[in-house]
Amino acid sequence: MSNKDNLTQLSELGEFGLIQRISEKIKLNNISTLKGVGDDAAVLDYNKDQIIVTSDMLLENVHFNLVYVPLKHLGYKAVMVNLSDVYAMNAKPEQITVAIAVSSRFTVEAIDALYDGILLACEKFGVDLVGGDTTSSQSGLIISITAIGRANKNEIVYRNTASKGDLVCVTGDLGGAYMGLQLLEREKEIFNANPGIQPSLDGNDYILGRQLKPIARGDIYEIFKDLKLMPTAMIDVSDGLSSEIMHIGFGSKLGAKIVEEKIPIAPETINLAKEMNLDPTVCAMSGGEDYELLFTINPDDYDKIKNSPDFTVIGTMVDEAEGFLLISRDGTPVGIESQGYNAFLKSKE
Ligand SMILES: [Mg+2]
Numbered sequence: 001m002s003n004k005d006n007l008t009q010l011s012e013l014g015e016f017g018l019i020q021r022i023s024e025k026i027k028l029n030n031i032s033t034l035k036g037v038g039d040d041a042a043v044l045d046y047n048k049d050q051i052i053v054t055s056d057m058l059l060e061n062v063h064f065n066l067v068y069v070p071l072k073h074l075g076y077k078a079v080m081v082n083l084s085d086v087y088a089m090n091a092k093p094e095q096i097t098v099a100i101a102v103s104s105r106f107t108v109e110a111i112d113a114l115y116d117g118i119l120l121a122c123e124k125f126g127v128d129l130v131g132g133d134t135t136s137s138q139s140g141l142i143i144s145i146t147a148i149g150r151a152n153k154n155e156i157v158y159r160n161t162a163s164k165g166d167l168v169c170v171t172g173d174l175g176g177a178y179m180g181l182q183l184l185e186r187e188k189e190i191f192n193a194n195p196g197i198q199p200s201l202d203g204n205d206y207i208l209g210r211q212l213k214p215i216a217r218g219d220i221y222e223i224f225k226d227l228k229l230m231p232t233a234m235i236d237v238s239d240g241l242s243s244e245i246m247h248i249g250f251g252s253k254l255g256a257k258i259v260e261e262k263i264p265i266a267p268e269t270i271n272l273a274k275e276m277n278l279d280p281t282v283c284a285m286s287g288g289e290d291y292e293l294l295f296t297i298n299p300d301d302y303d304k305i306k307n308s309p310d311f312t313v314i315g316t317m318v319d320e321a322e323g324f325l326l327i328s329r330d331g332t333p334v335g336i337e338s339q340g341y342n343a344f345l346k347s348k349e
Contacts, residue, residue, distance in 0.1 A: 008108035018108070018134055022115050026129050030094040032150065033128045042130035044095060049150040052093075054085040060140035068184045071110055073212045074143070075117025081238065082147035083125055083216040084291040088236035089158070091151035092221060095130045096122065099144040101137035114143075125218055155230065157295070160251030162233035166296035168248075168256055168315040169231075169305065171220050173264040174241055175280055178287025179272045180204075180211025186276070206268045214291040220310065227304045231295035240288040242336050245315075246324055248296060255322040258315035258336065261329050285326070285336070 010018065023037045035043035044051075058064055058078055066074070079096060086093040098118055102111065122129050127147070183204055190197055201208060217236075224230070233252060235244045241263070245256050265280045273280040296317055297305070305311045315327075324336035 007110075010102065010104065010106060010108055010111065013108050015134055018111065021108070021112070025115065025119055027123070028128045029122075029126045030128050032094050033130055036128055036130040037132075042095065042097070044130070044148065046150050050153045050156060052086050052089050052091040052149040052151060052156070053146065054082055055144060055146040056081050056085070057142065057144040059142050065188075066141070067188055069212060071113040072117035072120075075114040075119075076121045077117075077212070077214060078143045078145050079118055079121035079125075079127070079147075080214050080216045080291060082145045083121070083127065083218065084214075084236040084238065086147050086149035087217055087221050088234050088293060089149070089151065089156055090221065090224065090231065090234060091149040091156060093125065093127050093147045093149040093218075095128045095148040097130060097146045097148075098132040099134075100132070101135045101142040103137045103140055106141065114141075125216065157231050157234040158251075159233050159235045159248050162248050162252040162254055162296040162317045163298070164254055164317055164319060165299060166232050166317045167299055167302060167313050168245065168258065168294070168296055168317060169311050169313050170237070170241070170264065170292055170294050171217050171310055171312075172290065172292040173266045173269065174237065174290050174292060175265050175273070175283035175287050176207050176210030176269045177214060177289035177291075178211075178240075178283045179269050179276075179278075180207045180209070181287075181289070182276055182278070183207060183272065184211065204268065204272060206266060207272055210269075210290065214289065216291055217293050220293055223308070223310060227308075229297065229301055229304045231297055234293060234295035237290045237292045237294050238288055240284070240286040241294065242285045242324075243288075244294045245336065248294065249317070249320075249324055252317065253320050255318045255320050255324055256315055256336075257318055257322070257325045257327060257333075259327045262312060262314040264312045264314075281326075 026037060028036055032044050032046055034045050064074055083093045233248050235247050237244050245258060249256050260281055263284050265284050270280045273283050325333040326336050327333055
């Protein structure tokens, strides 16, 4: 986008023109979508299923930085964040609405790129974009997405329903998205100090992908069905393992013991963390944005997951009085604190 002359100002298109332009690209996938974009409101038919609704708002320079996040990736990730919350209820997302506020510095082509990412996410996950709003902003880009999904009421998994003795499990690996952010921040600083130096992001595709292109675990929703496994409690890992296990624990009136050496962390994450003098475990516990699923299961169900590469058992739910403990590699129990995570997160902004 170096040649500004070829780009179209939003004012040339107007709001109706913009909506028309976006609407033409929408394809509908779900029979639950009776009416999508094009009337005052969408109409959905969920028959006898229960409806899951979740929203998330992303603000420029608070939740994302357009210096290093391409708009297409941003659109894609904004959808993933919401779908992840629906999957965390053991439900299937079927619709989203997208509201954006943009300042005049954004061109039509920039908004196209944003929606290309949004619609790519919809296509990959079989979700319909059924409505939203576009308005102007005085201070950069704001994206608010609402996701709507379905579940049979007996299949919804809440975060406050774990039992003592349940095994704590996690999908995928943790800490990568945080290291991706650290890498992008480091290269931005170097670039700001000396714009002649090209960013050195080579060899870190996995880590960068974890930050820029997270994948909501819709596959796990299917795997649970195949395994006939119902987690006893579940949450997605948006804020780091520490805070998520505490959400399950506080909600269920229990504590938890997490075994440090069991926490799945990719070799790429470990290597980069060490290079940047960070503790990989801290990245997994406090980093966030991995969008994996953290869940508990009845120990009787262990056989269903023990051979699956998708799951790792990392701990056990214990009595509330025992609190939240990380059993370190040398066997020493260390208290898990949410306070640490809050302070840690500030460096992201
Ligand atoms: Mg969540």
